[in-house]
Amino acid sequence: MNTSAEKYIRKEALPFIFCPGCGHGIVVNSFVRAIDELNIGENEMACVSGIGCSSWAPVYLKFDCLHTLHGRAIAQAEGLKTVQPDKRIVVFTGDGDCVGIGGNHLIHAARRNIDLTVIMMSNYIYGMTGGQKAPTTPFGASTKTSPLGNDEEPFELYPLVRAAGATFYARASVTHPVQLKNAIKKGMEHKGFSFIEVLSPCPTTAGRNIFSFRTPAEMYDWYEEQVVVLSRAVPEAPEGKIGLGILYEDNSRREFCEVLAERRKEAME
Amino acid sequence: MNQILIDRDYCKGCGLCIRACRQGVLAMGKERSKGDYLMPYAAAPEKCVGCGLCELFCPDVCIRVEKKEAGHA
Secondary structure, eight states: OOHHHHHHBOGGGOSOSSOTTOHHHHHHHHHHHHHHHHTOOTTSEEEEEOSSSGGGGGGGBSSEEEEOSTTOHHHHHHHHHHHOTTSEEEEEEEHIIIIIITHHHHHHHHHHTOSOEEEEEEOSEETTTTOEEOTTOOTTOOBTTBTTOOOSOOOOHHHHHHHHTOSEEEEEETTSHHHHHHHHHHHHHSSSOEEEEEEOOOIIIIIIIISOOSSHHHHHHHHHHHEEEOOSSOOSOOTTOEEEEEEEEOOOSOOHHHHHHHHHHHHHO | OOEEEEOTTTOOOOOHHHHHOSSOOEEEEEEEOTTSOEEEEESOGGGOOOOOHHHHHOTTOOEEEEOOOGGGO
């Protein structure tokens, strides 16, 4: 076990419940590295999660954890942040949890620009319940509930979250763990609503049943072909590829808890 | 020589560390982990450059690379 993990992971809860090769494990691995670099103490942070494979992630961390109803992770995190504004709150959520069932909470939290870090692990499918189609499933992909191909267009999350008012948006992939760690770190340092979309392959449900990959390694190879890391040399993703990096950052808008504290002070005077 | 330590208790034998290693140090072994998965092992430890990619890619956080100074090998 690496040194960051030894510092922040509950050994008694291991091994992870995730299937062999699940990308969510790499997200946890990168997350503990990021918080180790930021040097966050045990009482400075709390994690909130909803329901789904991805929402198991905070269970293994040595932080207070709120495991809530399906889709309501962001709503509960908002409440927690409002009463404890000095703590960092991180939300671990999946694509079905965050965008499907809790979609309304997502846009309203973004509108308020409340200081949360939302790590959304997108595996394009409802993995825990057996592979039903999710709001992020690509058009034409066959799943358990769309055997003839998905006939709905997936959500385009970047324009949605940005238009709703989020001030930080990063996209990362578990096939690039260093960039993932940096995205998490920057998102946690950002004051305001930060949304990190992580592409995290599901080798069991999606890999075996939908894409018919035989091993996790094959699926990771395929994912690596789909993405391109954006930099100054490559400012935009080529046609058909998914760009990784910090897509948007805005420090001009005020944070919700600051506004609340100011209003409270005005009312007391 | 760098040492690659793989925790028997937590490994699930997904093989992502073998994919991640650009030097071809790791290979799938015959030994089984506590969860009854086939485990990878350092087949060619002398090739290890200590980059730590296997550590980064491990979804079960069970790999640790102990770096040793080149002179002490």
